[in-house]
Amino acid sequence: MYVNTDYAYLRQIEEELKDITQDLDVSYSSNRYIEFNQKGVNKGSGLLFLADLLGVRPEETIAVGDNFNDLSMIRAAGLGVGVNNTAADMKPLCDVILNATCDQDAIAEVVERYILEK
Secondary structure (H helix, E strand, O other): OEEOOOHHHHHHHHHHOHHHOOOEEEEEEOOOEEEEEEOOOOHHHHHHHHHHHHOOOHHHOEEEEOOHHHHHHHHHOOEEEEOOOOOOOOHHHOOEEOOOOOOOOHHHHHHHHHHHOO
16 A cells, blocks of 8 residues: 555556566555555455345345445445545446535445435
8 A cells, every 4th residue: 555645646656566466456545545455455356255145146135335446346236325525537437426525424325315215
């Protein structure tokens, strides 16, 4: 993990390290972290592992996130949800964008909209 509040600089680091990070998952969080993990070690694989352990089909899962370190999880879930303050470039990659932000009861909105209303 590397920390810098200049997101463009973090993207530059990713580009400059491409030759040595091909076998890594590179992601971003909190608009200040670039994260390097072993390929396949990400929130998406964690979600699928937990779903399998609990006997839940992936299409029955919901993932909620706000930044690119959540993208693998959002893609793996049956419903990939972004909070209102999700990173702008990530919003089109989510199935749904909530009205609430991560600081405004986003999970309550998900429960009300997709669990209790069904």
